[in-house]
Amino acid sequence: MKMTPMIESLVLHFGEMGSRWGFNRTVGQMLALIVLSEDALNADQIREALNVSRGNVSMGLKELQSWRLIQLRHLPGDRKEYYAAAGSIWDMANTVFEERRKREIDPTLSLLRNNIMDDTNEAPPERYARERVTEIHDLLETITQWSAELQRLSPEKLNTLMRLGAGVSKVLDISEKFKRGSADKG
Amino acid sequence: MKMTPMIESLVLHFGEMGSRWGFNRTVGQMLALIVLSEDALNADQIREALNVSRGNVSMGLKELQSWRLIQLRHLPGDRKEYYAAAGSIWDMANTVFEERRKREIDPTLSLLRNNIMDDTNEAPPERYARERVTEIHDLLETITQWSAELQRLSPEKLNTLMRLGAGVSKVLDISEKFKRGSADKG
DNA sequence: TATAATTTTCAGAAATTTCTGAAACTATAA
DNA sequence: TTATAGTTTCAGAAATTTCTGAAAATTATA
Numbered sequence: 001m002k003m004t005p006m007i008e009s010l011v012l013h014f015g016e017m018g019s020r021w022g023f024n025r026t027v028g029q030m031l032a033l034i035v036l037s038e039d040a041l042n043a044d045q046i047r048e049a050l051n052v053s054r055g056n057v058s059m060g061l062k063e064l065q066s067w068r069l070i071q072l073r074h075l076p077g078d079r080k081e082y083y084a085a086a087g088s089i090w091d092m093a094n095t096v097f098e099e100r101r102k103r104e105i106d107p108t109l110s111l112l113r114n115n116i117m118d119d120t121n122e123a124p125p126e127r128y129a130r131e132r133v134t135e136i137h138d139l140l141e142t143i144t145q146w147s148a149e150l151q152r153l154s155p156e157k158l159n160t161l162m163r164l165g166a167g168v169s170k171v172l173d174i175s176e177k178f179k180r181g182s183a184d185k186g
Numbered sequence: 187m188k189m190t191p192m193i194e195s196l197v198l199h200f201g202e203m204g205s206r207w208g209f210n211r212t213v214g215q216m217l218a219l220i221v222l223s224e225d226a227l228n229a230d231q232i233r234e235a236l237n238v239s240r241g242n243v244s245m246g247l248k249e250l251q252s253w254r255l256i257q258l259r260h261l262p263g264d265r266k267e268y269y270a271a272a273g274s275i276w277d278m279a280n281t282v283f284e285e286r287r288k289r290e291i292d293p294t295l296s297l298l299r300n301n302i303m304d305d306t307n308e309a310p311p312e313r314y315a316r317e318r319v320t321e322i323h324d325l326l327e328t329i330t331q332w333s334a335e336l337q338r339l340s341p342e343k344l345n346t347l348m349r350l351g352a353g354v355s356k357v358l359d360i361s362e363k364f365k366r367g368s369a370d371k372g
Numbered sequence: 373t374a375t376a377a378t379t380t381t382c383a384g385a386a387a388t389t390t391c392t393g394a395a396a397c398t399a400t401a402a
Numbered sequence: 403t404t405a406t407a408g409t410t411t412c413a414g415a416a417a418t419t420t421c422t423g424a425a426a427a428t429t430a431t432a
Contacts, residue, residue: 003360006301007315013297020208020290024390035322038314043409053392056189079400079407089321093329104206111199115192128224129410135275136221143279143349149351155356164361165335171361172343175350210420229379239422265377265430349380373432380427389418397410402403 001045007036011050022100023067026052027060031069035092040073040082068095090155101147105140112137187231193222197236208286209253212238213246217255221278226259226268254281276341287333291326298323 003011011032029050034041041049043057050057061083064070071086085092135155150158160179164171189197197218204214215236220227227235229243236243247269250256257272271278301319336344350357 004312004315006312010211010297010315010319013294017290017294022206026390036315036318038311054409055393056391059391062410081409089318089325093325104203108199111196115196125224126190126192129190129222132222132275133196139275139279145351146348149354152352153355157355159306160358160362161354162332165331166292166338167361168335169339169343171357172314172346174360175353175357176346177411212420240379241423242382242421248380259419267379376429376431378427381425383422383424385420385422387418387420390417391416392412392414394413395411397408398407399406399408401406 001041001049003049004031007033010036022103023063026050026056030057030060034064034070034083034087037084040075040084042080042082044080046083067099077176093152097147098151101144105144109140109144110136112140113147154167170172187227187235188236189219193219196222207282208289209249212236212242213249216243216246219271220250220256221271221275223270226261228266228268228271230266232269244289253285280337283333284337287330291330295323295326295330297328 011029013028014032015025018025018031021028023031030046033046033049043054046061047054047057061070064083065072069086069092070083073082073084075082086095112133116130116137132180153161161168188321197215200218201215203210204217207214209217216232217235219232219235229240229247232247233243247256250269253260255278256269257271259268259270261268272281298319302316302323339347347354
């Protein structure tokens, strides 16, 4: 499996970016290669294209599966395991957001919950810190709820929302008026 | 500077999470310490609290400044440099989003732009890859525009939007109708 | 200007992460 | 069964990142 120059340059770039996205170089390269390949690939093809060890490919495939970014496939009459991208680019972006939330926000959110609950020390140095902890907690909770909401939205509505751009501001005005109207009645 | 047990546990946690957020352990700890401290801190206080080398503190402060998360301050009659959080938790979250976009999305976006422009090979293996590259490019561009829009929104409107939650769906329906109405006229 | 206080730099040490490749393991076919 | 094809594991090697601490640079004061 020899890569075309274009695919190779993309694979190398995704490798470099990998660490910023939460995985290592090889995993980044593997993801790019699989996403850009029309046909599913097996471990040996990946090994040959990227010129890394067989063990490394195996670990990388596990990592990408834990991110739910690739999908196992079997070809009739072939014992090898083949892998392809798990859904559209859009699906994968959604998955990445969700996984990152789990890894980057959830652990902190639970810690903060406990810290707000447990600690009732109202002496000065703690008082200020507790206020900030509450602020951080509320922010993370809002982000979590918001991202859950976006997950729930249909792709079409999500697209409408994204493409709204500057329109968001106007739409929010309408929504504010609407809310105030309901509040007056209730 | 001795930390209280609550602050210490938060500092250690932020240290562990640091690598997932794009900086190293010491930088994560320093950020937590500065954010949770009411008064600005100087390098020696940080060094003592975290028990790390002076050089490490200096490098960490530079890193946090490059993220625009801390602010230099001078106290009257004191030559030392003191550092405090650069704004509210909300401001800092905004800054982190923006910085991460710059580091995680922008470089890829420019590479993809070039790849779409430069390469006009329509032979099979490239054809499919080019389609996917275009999809990725469009997605990243949408995310970039959307995040720029959120930056531009006032904190109040941003809050309205975040707190809308399930209401977003209804608001989008209204917006759709509104758009269709305008289109009919224009 | 010289001196003292403070911060920054950076070479090498320490710690951590990633990678290799051979052995162990698993599943299918003969 | 036994042989064969394929995958996973993991100890140690290699690469990378982080950290230290002393020297250099910078800044303020006498």
